[in-house]
Amino acid sequence: MKYIKFFLIGIYFGIVLTKAEVISWFRIQEMFHFQSIHMFGIIGSAVVIGAISVFLIKKFNLKSFGGEDIRLISKEYHKGLLPGGIIFGLGWALTGACPGPLFALVGNGVEVMLVAIVSAIAGTFVYGLIKEKLPS
Amino acid sequence: MEFITQPWPWYISGPLLGLMVPLLLFITNKQFGVSSNFRHICAMFAPKSIKFFDYDWKKEIWNLVLILGTVAGAWVAHTYLNPTVGVGDDTYAILNQQGVHQFDGLAPADIFSWEGLFTLRGFIMIIIGGFLVGFGTRYANGCTSGHAIMGLSLLSVNSLIAVVGFFIGGLFMTYLILPYVLAM
Numbered sequence: 127m128k129y130i131k132f133f134l135i136g137i138y139f140g141i142v143l144t145k146a147e148v149i150s151w152f153r154i155q156e157m158f159h160f161q162s163i164h165m166f167g168i169i170g171s172a173v174v175i176g177a178i179s180v181f182l183i184k185k186f187n188l189k190s191f192g193g194e195d196i197r198l199i200s201k202e203y204h205k206g207l208l209p210g211g212i213i214f215g216l217g218w219a220l221t222g223a224c225p226g227p228l229f230a231l232v233g234n235g236v237e238v239m240l241v242a243i244v245s246a247i248a249g250t251f252v253y254g255l256i257k258e259k260l261p262s
Numbered sequence: 263m264e265f266i267t268q269p270w271p272w273y274i275s276g277p278l279l280g281l282m283v284p285l286l287l288f289i290t291n292k293q294f295g296v297s298s299n300f301r302h303i304c305a306m307f308a309p310k311s312i313k314f315f316d317y318d319w320k321k322e323i324w325n326l327v328l329i330l331g332t333v334a335g336a337w338v339a340h341t342y343l344n345p346t347v348g349v350g351d352d353t354y355a356i357l358n359q360q361g362v363h364q365f366d367g368l369a370p371a372d373i374f375s376w377e378g379l380f381t382l383r384g385f386i387m388i389i390i391g392g393f394l395v396g397f398g399t400r401y402a403n404g405c406t407s408g409h410a411i412m413g414l415s416l417l418s419v420n421s422l423i424a425v426v427g428f429f430i431g432g433l434f435m436t437y438l439i440l441p442y443v444l445a446m
Contacts, residue, residue, distance in 0.1 A: 131289055132328045139331065152347060152353065158436035161356075169410055176283035201424075208402075214399045219433075219435035235340060251396075
């Protein structure tokens, strides 16, 4: 039962991703051609809301609803940030979907994206295999 | 209800997407991210000899449940909330010229379908594309959720580096490779 809140937040995420049209391959192409404000406006305004939330949490030392200190941890620097980001970007423009939308597309009836998800798991597995040989 | 079923402008959907950050922090005390799920799924099955997958994935089940909820929520929206996709005329013209001829739905149906999967275009865009997404997000330690939305909300320079990488890769693919793939 402790997981039900995650499931409910996931439902919210799936609804918003779908209604926001960010799971559309066409919208991603439109973004990379800089032909609409749609995607940039969405990512930008999402970051504004996220940043305001983080700011208020830090400023007023807000607690979670469970009464705990809220953990805020930025990701560490490592040499994979840029090359890894570029590799992901290459895939993003091909599939037209980043990880969240891959799952949302399955829910939208584009079942073939299950294959893309299995491929992504394979990609992560290969990364785990050769991690030690990559600059990090 | 009409407000929900009509198309959402970006200045409504963007802030609603951004609410994922405080929702997860306040309700569950977790930071928003999606791509780690690929690692957790590997960790369920990978041999312990691969160090990268040797951790207690059961502590991360919450993230897998979140993504199952995402599939369910997407289904709810798809079934009941009348989702739409608008593509601008300029993008339509470019893609049409490059060899995309199906503009219904969320992706070109002749590529992103079971039939399309067994074409060269489908193989490259679904299987190789998916592989690059999984490899790249793990090497960069995050995706659009973890780096772009959560990371930039934390004003993290490291996340900004990753996001710049996302766009370098995406633009390189869009302008220099994808036109040839779409012409196949």
